[in-house]
């Protein structure tokens with residue numbers, strides 16, 4: 379499965395904690411991240427992670443483009459609900475595409491834990507069916 383990991387600055391410690399705790403599960407999947415989040419995760423863990431641009435420089439949009447091509451299976455995006463972001467329109471656009479394509483999304487640690495356990499139990503298998511169907515068209 380392809381998983382996007384994104385965290386706003388004040389939520390990066392949460393993301394590091396999450397990626398460290400679930401490294402054994404995450405390492406079985408293809409990981410993508412916005413620039414700084416990806417760098418921090420790579421520094422803190424042994425995870426191999428494809429890094430896009432930093433969020434404010436277009437990273438959210440790059441991940442959005444993958445979603446638009448049905449190439450992303452799960453998004454874990456620890457947003458900071460208390461700080462204004464200069465690229466808020468990009469954040470909104472990414473979250474909109476997640477809903478357009480019914481991609482499982484966690485915006486906080488509580489939901490991320492549930493998603494990652496579901497992923498490990500193989501509960502995202504339906505994504506392969508969606509992708510196979512897309513390929514048929």
Ligand SMILES: O=C(CO)COP(=O)(O)O
Nearest residue numbers: 412413414415432433434
């Ligand atoms: O701003 C972000 C998502 O909107 C995250 O970007 P960085 O991972 O580059 O800090």
